[in-house]
Amino acid sequence: MNYLDQPLKEIHEALVAKKVTPLELTEEALKRAKENKDNAFELIDEEGAKAFAKTLTEPEKDNPLWGIPYFAKDNFSTKGLETTASSNILVGYVPVYDATVIAKLKEKKAIMLGKTTLDELAMGGTGTTGHKGKTFNPYDPKHEHMIGGSSCGSAAAVASSIVPFALGSDTGDSVRKPASYAGLVGMKPTWGRISRYGLFPFAPSLDHVGYFTRDVYAASVVLDALAGRDPHDSTSSDKPVEKYEEDLAKPIKGMKIAVLKEIVDSITDKELRAHFDKSVEALRKEGAVVDFVSFDRQLLESCYATYIVISCAEATSNDANLDGIKFGPYRGGKTYQEVMYNARTAGFSELIKRRFVIGSYCLMRENQEELFLRAQRNRAKIVEKVNEILKDYDFIYVPAAPGPAPLFTKASDKLSDEYLIADNHLCLGNFAGLPSITLPLCYENGLPIGINFMGRAFEEKKLFQVASAYERLSGLAEASVLDPKEALL
Amino acid sequence: MNFEAVIGLEIHVEQKTKSKMFSAAPDGFSHEPNTEIAPLDMGYPGTMPVVNKQAVINAIRVANALHMTIDHTLYFDRKNYFYSDLPKGYQITQQNRPIGKNGYVDIEVDGKIKRIRIERIHMEEDTCKQLHFMDYTLLDYNRAGVPLVEIVSLPDIRSGTEAMKYAEAIRNIVVYSGTSDGKMEEGSLRCDTNVSIRPIGQEAFGTKVEIKNINSFKNIEAAIDYEVRRQSELLLSGEPVRQETRRFDEASGRTVLMRVKSDAVDYKYFCEPNITPIKLSDGFVDEAIKTCPELFDAKKERYLKAGLSSTDAEIILAEPKMAAYFEEGAAKVVAAKDFANFLIVEINGYLNKKNETIADLQLKPETLAEIVLLQEKGGLSHKQCADILNKVLEDPSLTPTAAKESLHIVAQVSDSGAIMGFINQALEANPQSIVDFKAGKDRALGFLVGQVMKLSHGKVNPAEASRLLKEELDKR
Numbered sequence: 001m002n003y004l005d006q007p008l009k010e011i012h013e014a015l016v017a018k019k020v021t022p023l024e025l026t027e028e029a030l031k032r033a034k035e036n037k038d039n040a041f042e043l044i045d046e047e048g049a050k051a052f053a054k055t056l057t058e059p060e061k062d063n064p065l066w067g068i069p070y071f072a073k074d075n076f077s078t079k080g081l082e083t084t085a086s087s088n089i090l091v092g093y094v095p096v097y098d099a100t101v102i103a104k105l106k107e108k109k110a111i112m113l114g115k116t117t118l119d120e121l122a123m124g125g126t127g128t129t130g131h132k133g134k135t136f137n138p139y140d141p142k143h144e145h146m147i148g149g150s151s152c153g154s155a156a157a158v159a160s161s162i163v164p165f166a167l168g169s170d171t172g173d174s175v176r177k178p179a180s181y182a183g184l185v186g187m188k189p190t191w192g193r194i195s196r197y198g199l200f201p202f203a204p205s206l207d208h209v210g211y212f213t214r215d216v217y218a219a220s221v222v223l224d225a226l227a228g229r230d231p232h233d234s235t236s237s238d239k240p241v242e243k244y245e246e247d248l249a250k251p252i253k254g255m256k257i258a259v260l261k262e263i264v265d266s267i268t269d270k271e272l273r274a275h276f277d278k279s280v281e282a283l284r285k286e287g288a289v290v291d292f293v294s295f296d297r298q299l300l301e302s303c304y305a306t307y308i309v310i311s312c313a314e315a316t317s318n319d320a321n322l323d324g325i326k327f328g329p330y331r332g333g334k335t336y337q338e339v340m341y342n343a344r345t346a347g348f349s350e351l352i353k354r355r356f357v358i359g360s361y362c363l364m365r366e367n368q369e370e371l372f373l374r375a376q377r378n379r380a381k382i383v384e385k386v387n388e389i390l391k392d393y394d395f396i397y398v399p400a401a402p403g404p405a406p407l408f409t410k411a412s413d414k415l416s417d418e419y420l421i422a423d424n425h426l427c428l429g430n431f432a433g434l435p436s437i438t439l440p441l442c443y444e445n446g447l448p449i450g451i452n453f454m455g456r457a458f459e460e461k462k463l464f465q466v467a468s469a470y471e472r473l474s475g476l477a478e479a480s481v482l483d484p485k486e487a488l489l
Numbered sequence: 490m491n492f493e494a495v496i497g498l499e500i501h502v503e504q505k506t507k508s509k510m511f512s513a514a515p516d517g518f519s520h521e522p523n524t525e526i527a528p529l530d531m532g533y534p535g536t537m538p539v540v541n542k543q544a545v546i547n548a549i550r551v552a553n554a555l556h557m558t559i560d561h562t563l564y565f566d567r568k569n570y571f572y573s574d575l576p577k578g579y580q581i582t583q584q585n586r587p588i589g590k591n592g593y594v595d596i597e598v599d600g601k602i603k604r605i606r607i608e609r610i611h612m613e614e615d616t617c618k619q620l621h622f623m624d625y626t627l628l629d630y631n632r633a634g635v636p637l638v639e640i641v642s643l644p645d646i647r648s649g650t651e652a653m654k655y656a657e658a659i660r661n662i663v664v665y666s667g668t669s670d671g672k673m674e675e676g677s678l679r680c681d682t683n684v685s686i687r688p689i690g691q692e693a694f695g696t697k698v699e700i701k702n703i704n705s706f707k708n709i710e711a712a713i714d715y716e717v718r719r720q721s722e723l724l725l726s727g728e729p730v731r732q733e734t735r736r737f738d739e740a741s742g743r744t745v746l747m748r749v750k751s752d753a754v755d756y757k758y759f760c761e762p763n764i765t766p767i768k769l770s771d772g773f774v775d776e777a778i779k780t781c782p783e784l785f786d787a788k789k790e791r792y793l794k795a796g797l798s799s800t801d802a803e804i805i806l807a808e809p810k811m812a813a814y815f816e817e818g819a820a821k822v823v824a825a826k827d828f829a830n831f832l833i834v835e836i837n838g839y840l841n842k843k844n845e846t847i848a849d850l851q852l853k854p855e856t857l858a859e860i861v862l863l864q865e866k867g868g869l870s871h872k873q874c875a876d877i878l879n880k881v882l883e884d885p886s887l888t889p890t891a892a893k894e895s896l897h898i899v900a901q902v903s904d905s906g907a908i909m910g911f912i913n914q915a916l917e918a919n920p921q922s923i924v925d926f927k928a929g930k931d932r933a934l935g936f937l938v939g940q941v942m943k944l945s946h947g948k949v950n951p952a953e954a955s956r957l958l959k960e961e962l963d964k965r
Contacts, residue, residue, distance in 0.1 A: 075535075076535070077533070077534065077535040083534075085534075090534075093534075095533065095534070095535075096528060096533065097528050097533070097536075099535060196535075196537065197535065197536070197537050198535040198536075199535055200534045200535050201534075201535065201763075203762070204762035204763045205762035231539065232536075232537060232539065233537050233539075233763075234537065234538070234539045234540065234763070234764060234765070235537075235763060235764070235765050313759060314759075314762055316569070316757075317567050317569050317578065317579050317757075317759070319578070320569060320571065320577065320578020320579055321532040321534065321576065321577050321578045322534075322578075323571065323578065325573050326531070326532050326576055326578075327532070327534070336572070336573040337571070340571055360757065363569070363757035363758075363759055364755055364757060365755045365757070368757075368759075372759060
């Protein structure tokens, strides 16, 4: 047992009591990171982390992140530290500025140990497409099951108790799905609650900064540190930042929860279904009103296509600066067109190129109405439906995934209900920009499965309140590969 | 066959805001390449655009001056294309919802007012400046992200002269609203011209040719006149006009083929996701309009009322700093016209000789006003005052009074009563000269004027003395 295996709150207390120093914590975390076999890291900044840790000598009692080590997904701009977004086209790219979240955590004296792997440019949900290859799920020592993506490395780092929290990004479900597969708390707040300045864009209208922790308290204090208006991000909200941990202990009696019927019904995993039903009963016992509510089957089925069209369209444009002239290795060429062609051909994987082709196709003048604009309108319809339900209910509650982490070899049937509905509904939170949190529910053959709560815009505090109540019921707070716990539900 | 030209102008105006359209980098204070840049201007991954408020205020003012309908919600779009001068790989512009629509500007051609309708005005950002060499190209990012307004006219223009007048009218608005320097020579006002011709009476448009790289207002006229002639000759010799982009070659006075246009490029526009729609309150828009500096036309009207000729007013207004100088000085003299004369003749002459502009002039407008007042109230002639002015310009440490003394300039007596006193004295002392004058000896008049000058110690105006003397002699 080491302090790193304990809840964030206890690490903080130990730091304040000077039972452990930030440097000792950092050294242990670096050791664990280097020993880790899950291919979770793009870069470990041993020197920088230790140097910063050494400067932290006076504990800050009221700052729960003081001296806490963390990792950031490698799509956050870090000044002076190579940032590749796990893509060959960005190999050697050293940013000149810190992302706002990186700067804020530095200000809070949290210690960044380095950068984690992701699906190339955060496009993907398997954790297999980064330029360093597959990232593995620490719950599966045989390395047969994926951890999910795109924030695969950050999920692995927190699940392995290397750090108490790690930054990720979430465009469709890139934090909340891997959180489900890695038995973690995965949080993304309201669009605009955390500045995206310095997050490499995938699809800005859907992109969120998110993060992994092992308990709800940690998730709430990390949001304390990250939330707020940023003059560099004009989409960031100037709504006052709250003390998100304030209501964690409050009862949830009378809160109204909607379970989306179509999503639960499309799940074929009986064990998962049984655990989920038990959790509903448990929530009811706490005094919450839980109703099974119908969404709209067709709308749910259209989520995936809508997501693909909008995200790919925005992505083609966001990555147009990676052309071998402005960014990306120069690979020769006689004309500027040739230089760009050569750089982009060599720099992006086939999967990325496919997304660019799809995006470009959807934006073409002759297709825009039928594809891009139609997807935009459909997104508006979906959002309307979500908000309609949230008029009557405080939260939407569903299983985060149709089952535990799939095998690498398993190809999903992309037209099945299970895939279209149960595996892709978390993007509802991205379409609507609503706060959404995944928490562990149970294990199947040692592999975790999570559930997800989604709340109203800027009601993060209430979301943490229900999450905290749920966490007490599940008994899975602080579970990790190094310190597994038994699910009570 | 007689042809009619159909011309439309797309004018890009560089705004002279303190910072760029979407970043906090300074705008246009340095000529050292790549010194005015923020990470956003270089397209660094993860950077985000933040709309420049002053650029919006400027666009509102220009839109209002052009009688446009102003959109009270701001929307921005991405224009996507691959090019070496485009840092982000797309340009942020306003494709679908321009800030201003459906306006017009009136121009005067051959004494007649003609209304040119304007389709739209929108905001966007500039690209990098490219410097091409034999086997490499350098990029200057200082220009990347500089705020632009683009003003697109409808094809209401029918001649090179009209096009030039239209562009000048736009220049006057952007300059006096404080939006831009509006200098075509320096590229802060750029004009792309679409020219086609059609037989008079025909409704359908001919094939459109775009002319780029026009670097002065005069050359707008020259380029269009040439292009209209070229297209007419083609059609008359039975050849079609091709859809192409040409540039104006100043040396030869011709337009030269740049590229043949195939199908128009698909820019795959879509809404900029990093700028959510911005609601402009009525108060904000009204305030922007209300606080707009006085525009060219209003100033000109005021100058005419103050007694300036239309030509003089336009000379002064051609350079906003000259206008500011004029207004400051003219307020301190009796007649604005007197101040304008010194400004247009003496000061401009001096600046031309020294190859300087009004911005370089050390002489304060109140000092020039003091000199003008010496003419208006101090009894000195224009010539004498000009001498004083030159002396002060030569030696700025001198006050006008000190210069006057060092030049031994004394006030002329131009009061006819006083002059008559000297005349009567001279006539009484020289009765023979009266007789001589009556006998037709013109020399006598000259002698008498000399006597008057002598008696007055040179203080009377000799021309005035001669005139009054003649009148007096005629009476006797």
